[in-house]
Amino acid sequence: MKSTVLTLSVLATAAALVACGKSEPPAAAPAATEAAAPAAAPSQWPELRVAIDPTYKPFTYKTESGEPAGFDVDVAKALCDELKSKCVFVEQAWDGMIPGLLAKKYDAIISSMSITEERKQSVDFTGKYYNTPSCVVVKTELNLGAEASAFKGKKLGVLKASTQEKYAMGELKPAGATIVPYDAQDQVYLDIKSGRLDGTVADVVEVDGGFLSTPDGAAYSCAGGRIPVEFDAKYFGAGAGVAIRKEDTALRDALDAGIKAIRDSGKWKEISEKHVPGVDLWGS
Amino acid sequence: MTPYILSILQGLLVTLGVALGALVVAVVLGLAGAAAKLSPYRLLNWVGDIYSTVIRGVPDLVWMLLLYFGGQILINDIAEAMGFRRGPQINPFAAGVLTIGFVYGAYMTETFRGAIMSVPKGQSEAGWAYGMSRFYTFRRMVLPQMVRFALPGFTNNWLVLLKATALVSVIGLADITNLAKQAGAAARGQIPGAAIIFMAFAGLLYLLISSISLYLLRKAEQRYSVGVKRGTF
Numbered sequence: 257m258k259s260t261v262l263t264l265s266v267l268a269t270a271a272a273l274v275a276c277g278k279s280e281p282p283a284a285a286p287a288a289t290e291a292a293a294p295a296a297a298p299s300q301w302p303e304l305r306v307a308i309d310p311t312y313k314p315f316t317y318k319t320e321s322g323e324p325a326g327f328d329v330d331v332a333k334a335l336c337d338e339l340k341s342k343c344v345f346v347e348q349a350w351d352g353m354i355p356g357l358l359a360k361k362y363d364a365i366i367s368s369m370s371i372t373e374e375r376k377q378s379v380d381f382t383g384k385y386y387n388t389p390s391c392v393v394v395k396t397e398l399n400l401g402a403e404a405s406a407f408k409g410k411k412l413g414v415l416k417a418s419t420q421e422k423y424a425m426g427e428l429k430p431a432g433a434t435i436v437p438y439d440a441q442d443q444v445y446l447d448i449k450s451g452r453l454d455g456t457v458a459d460v461v462e463v464d465g466g467f468l469s470t471p472d473g474a475a476y477s478c479a480g481g482r483i484p485v486e487f488d489a490k491y492f493g494a495g496a497g498v499a500i501r502k503e504d505t506a507l508r509d510a511l512d513a514g515i516k517a518i519r520d521s522g523k524w525k526e527i528s529e530k531h532v533p534g535v536d537l538w539g540s
Numbered sequence: 541m542t543p544y545i546l547s548i549l550q551g552l553l554v555t556l557g558v559a560l561g562a563l564v565v566a567v568v569l570g571l572a573g574a575a576a577k578l579s580p581y582r583l584l585n586w587v588g589d590i591y592s593t594v595i596r597g598v599p600d601l602v603w604m605l606l607l608y609f610g611g612q613i614l615i616n617d618i619a620e621a622m623g624f625r626r627g628p629q630i631n632p633f634a635a636g637v638l639t640i641g642f643v644y645g646a647y648m649t650e651t652f653r654g655a656i657m658s659v660p661k662g663q664s665e666a667g668w669a670y671g672m673s674r675f676y677t678f679r680r681m682v683l684p685q686m687v688r689f690a691l692p693g694f695t696n697n698w699l700v701l702l703k704a705t706a707l708v709s710v711i712g713l714a715d716i717t718n719l720a721k722q723a724g725a726a727a728r729g730q731i732p733g734a735a736i737i738f739m740a741f742a743g744l745l746y747l748l749i750s751s752i753s754l755y756l757l758r759k760a761e762q763r764y765s766v767g768v769k770r771g772t773f
Contacts, residue, residue, distance in 0.1 A: 311725035318726050320543035349710045349718070355605065356712075358628050359612035442724070442735045466728055 273289070284414070299340035301507065305362035306332045307348045309431040314465055314531045315368045327531040331385055334523050338514035354378055357501060364511070365499035370419055372493045380502045382511045387495025387539030390420050391478035392428070393463055394455035398462070402480025408432035410454040413444035420457040423483060423491040428457070441466060448472070457483075460530055495539060541731055544723035546739065551719040552745055558636045558705045559749075563698060565641025570648025577653050588649065595646035600704050603643055608711045635667045636708035644701045651693035655686040688764040695757045699750050716742045738772065 301371045310318045310329060316328040324345045336343035346362045353365055357379060371381045392400075392407060400406040406428045412428065414421040416437040424435045438444045438455065445467045456463065460482060467473035483492075498511050518524045519538075528537045576588035595603070612630050619627030632732075659682050667677035709718035720742035724735035731737065 306682055310722050313725055313728055320726075322547055352605065352609065352710050352712070355609040358773045359609045359611065360616055361609075361712075362631070382719070440735075442728070471732065490731070523580065 260438065269379040285476070286318075298341065300510070301339050301363070303344055304339060304364060305344045305346050306334050306336075306343040307346050307353060307356060307362040307365045308367045309353065311350075311351045312368055312462075327386070327527060327537070328366050328368055329514060330527040330530070331518070331524070332364075334518045334527065335366070335511055335514040338517050339510055341511070348422050354499070357499060360501075363500065363504070363507065367381075368496045369499050370493050370496060371497040372419070375499070378502075379499045380504070380508055380509055381497035382515060383497055384495030384497050384539075385515050385524075386537040388459055388535070388537055389482040389485075390423070390457060390460050390492065390538065391460050391463070391480075391482045392455060392457050393467065393473075393476050394479050395475055396477040397475070398479075400479040402482065402484055404428050404431040404433075406479065411452070413447055413456045415441045415444065415454045415458070419492050420459070423487060424457045426491060427487065448476075455479075461535060461537070541727070544727060545741065547739060548716060548719045548738065549722060551714055551716040551742075552749075554633075554708075555702075555705050555715045555717075555745075556749070558633065558640065558708055558713070559702050561637035562640035562644060562701060562705070565637060566619050566644035566648045566697070566701065569641065569645025570652050571714055573649030574652035574656055577649065578656060581680060592646045592649050595643055600640070600761070601707050601710065604636070604639045604707050604711060607639050608632070610687040611635075628752060632708070632711045632713045635673055635711055636705070636713055640701060640707070644697055644704070647697045647700075648694070651690055651697060652686070654693065655688075655690035657687045684764070688768070689762070691757060691761045691764065695754065698753060698757070702750060702753070703746060716745050 293319050305466075308324055310316050310324055310326075312326070312328075316324070316326045319325045324347075329345070332335045332345070333343050346356075348361070350367075353367065353369070353536055354375065356362060357365055366385075369375070369381075371384065375381070392402065392412065394400055394407070394410060394412075407428050411434040412424060413436050414424045416439055417440055421435070422475055424433070429435050436447075438447070439456060441456075441462065442457045444453065444458075448456065448467070449472050455476065456467075458467075460478060463473075463478070468476060468478075498508075498515075500511070502510050515524075518527075524538075528535075572587050573591055577582040577592070579585065579588075608630060612627070615627035615630065617627075620742060663681050663685065664677050667681045668674075672680070700745070706717040708715050712718075720738040724738040727734035727738070
C-alpha cells in the first residue's frame with residue numbers, strides 16, 4: 257500500500273499560518289456548503305472532485321489513451337454513484353496530496369492512502385476500502401520464513417517514509433538486516449536487479465505487479481507469505497481510506513455509507529476481481 | 541509504447557509554455573530589479589535588495605507550494621469570510637509561470653545589473669550631454685551594449701529555468717517529467733524497464749530544447765559582438 261508520509265505537511269502548517277487572520281471556526285464551512293446548494297438538487301454533492309496520483313498500478317494509473325483507471329478509480333466511481341454525484345478526477349502528485357485537499361483543490365483523496373495517525377492530525381478518513389498486507393521479498397531458494405530474525409545479514413531496500421520502512425527500521429534492523437531507503441519503489445527493483453540489494457519490503461499486490469510477475473523477479477517470492485499479522489496495528493495502520501477535510505463530516509458519513517453499500521451490493525467484489533483477481537483486498 | 545511517447549510529447553508543449561512564459565516574466569522583473577538596485581533612490585535600492593535576497597534564499601519548490609497551496613487557502617478564507625462558498629481557483633499553469641518567473645527574475649536582476657555596470661559610465665554621460673532623456677539613453681546606448689555582457693549569464697539562467705519547470709509536476713501540471721513518470725508507472729510489467737526508458741526519453745527532450753536554445757543564443761552573442769575584436773575585452 258502506498259504510504260509515503262507527506263513531507264509537506266509542515267508546509268501546509270506554514271500555509272495555515274499565512275491564513276491566520278481567519279476568524280470563523282472551521283465548523284462553519286459545511287453549513288455554508290449546505291446553504292449554497294440549490295434546494296431542489298438531487299444530491300448534496302452534485303460534483304465530487306477526487307484527487308488521484310496515477311503512478312500506482314494496478315490501483316491508480318492512466319491508460320494509454322490517458323484515461324484514469326485502476327481499483328481506486330473504479331471504487332471512486334462507484335462511490336460517486338452512491339452519492340449521486342458526478343466524479344471529477346484531479347491529478348495531483350503525491351507530495352502535494354494533503355496540502356491540495358486543505359486548499360480545497362478537490363474534496364476527497366481516493367488514491368490508496370493509508371490511514372495513519374500522523375495523517376489524521378491534518379485530515380479525516382473514512383473507514384478502509386481495502387487493506388492488503390506487506391511482505392519481505394527475497395530469493396525463493398533461500399527458503400526463509402517471515403520472522404524478523406530470518407533476515408539477519410540481508411540488505412533490503414524500502415520506499416522512503418513508507419509504512420514498510422517503519423516496519424523494517426523497527427523490527428528487521430534490530431534483528432541484523434541492513435535497510436536502505438529509496439525515493440521510489442521502482443528504484444528498489446532496479447537495485448535488486450543490479451545485485452546491490454538482497455530484497456525489499458513491500459505491499460504484496462504492489463510487489464507482485466511491479467516485480468514478482470516480471471522476468472526480473474522470477475527467482476524471488478514473499479518470504480513466509482506475509483509479514484506476521486501481529487505487526488499490523490503497530491506499523492501498517494488500518495488500510496487505505498478516503499481522505500477528506502476534517503470539517504466535511506457529512507461527506508465522510510455519506511462516503512462511509514457508500515463503502516458499506518458497495519460492499520453489500522457486490523459491486524466492490526466485482527471491482528476487486530477485475531483489477532486484482534484472486535486476492536482478498538479487503539483484508540483483516 | 542507509441543501512445544505513451546505521444547503523450548510525453550504533449551507534455552513538451554506544456555513545458556515549453558511554462559518555460560517561455562516564465563522567461564518573459566523573469567526578464568521584465570529582472571530589468572526592473574536591476575533598475576531598482578542601480579537607481580539613485582535609497583528606497584528603490586532596498587526593494588531590489590529585498591527581492592533578490594528573499595527569492596534567491598528560498599528553494600524554488602517551497603515558493604511554488606507556498607504560492608499555489610498557501611495562496612489558495614488565503615484566497616478561500618477571504619472568499620468565505622465574504623460569504624462565497626469557495627474562492628476562485630488558482631490556475632496551475634498561471635501559478636507555475638508566475639512562480640518560476642518570479643524566482644528567476646531575481647537571478648536575472650543580478651545578471652542585468654552586472655551587464656549594465658559593465659557598460660562604461662561615460663557612454664551614458666555622453667548621451668545626457670547631447671540632451672537625450674534617461675530612458676532614451678538607456679534604450680539607444682546602454683541596452684545594445686549591455687546585451688553582450690548579459691548573454692552568458694542569461695543563457696545560464698535560461699537553462700536552469702528550463703529544468704526548473706519540472707517542478708510544476710508537483711502542482712499537477714502535465715509537463716514532460718510528470719507524464720514520463722506516469723507512463724513509466726502505467727507501462728510497468730508490459731514494457732521491460734519502462735520507468736528508465738520513459739525518463740531517458742524525457743531527458744532527451746530537455747537536452748533537445750537546451751541544445752536548440754544554445755545554438756540560437758550563440759548566434760545572438762555573435763550578432764551583439766559584431767563591433768568587438770575577438771581576444772580583446
